[in-house]
Amino acid sequence: MKWTPEAKGQWRETAFYILHKFGKNAKDAFMQEIRQTSLLLGKFPNMGKDEPLLADCKRSYRSIVVGRLNKIVYNIDNGVVYIVAFWDTRREPKTQAGQVNDQPAE
Numbered sequence: 747m748k749w750t751p752e753a754k755g756q757w758r759e760t761a762f763y764i765l766h767k768f769g770k771n772a773k774d775a776f777m778q779e780i781r782q783t784s785l786l787l788g789k790f791p792n793m794g795k796d797e798p799l800l801a802d803c804k805r806s807y808r809s810i811v812v813g814r815l816n817k818i819v820y821n822i823d824n825g826v827v828y829i830v831a832f833w834d835t836r837r838e839p840k841t842q843a844g845q846v847n848d849q850p851a852e
Contacts, residue, residue, distance in 0.1 A: 747788045747827045756832035760816060783812050791827045800846060
């Protein structure tokens, strides 16, 4: 499993926000949930749903909700899971979808 720099930045921004708004315990719980979901995605890459906001893209994207307020968006290429975005589900979805770089993963 590989995270794009954009997705990693979005994830870190969310973790930083949780730490400063809700404290270390909330951030640690968030991090644990991300780790568990990442491990599951590595074992069962098709467990997420097709991402409807990215249906018109060249690549096929899937997503899975984590902790009710976040979504991991990913694609699978040659058996490797590439996490391309980490969305806050409370934000404007079309804006977030427009930020996904639909280029082949390296």
